[in-house]
Amino acid sequence: MAHRYLGIFLRIQFLMWTISGIYFSWTEIDEIHGDHFKKRDS
Known part of the structure; x- marks a missing residue:
């Protein structure tokens, strides 16, 4: 029975x-990468 749940x-x-x-x-x-979330310094 445990093998069924593991599967x-x-x-x-x-x-x-x-x-x-x-x-x-x-x-x-x-x-x-999430580059669009990085804040720009300039």
Whole structure:
């Protein structure tokens, strides 16, 4: 029975890992870095 819950947990973790990987590969790197949140000195 425990292996069933472990399998569900691993599937959810793998799904979240895959979705976040797709998001990071499709998003501009400057947006990921948060460069638009940095304050400009000038």
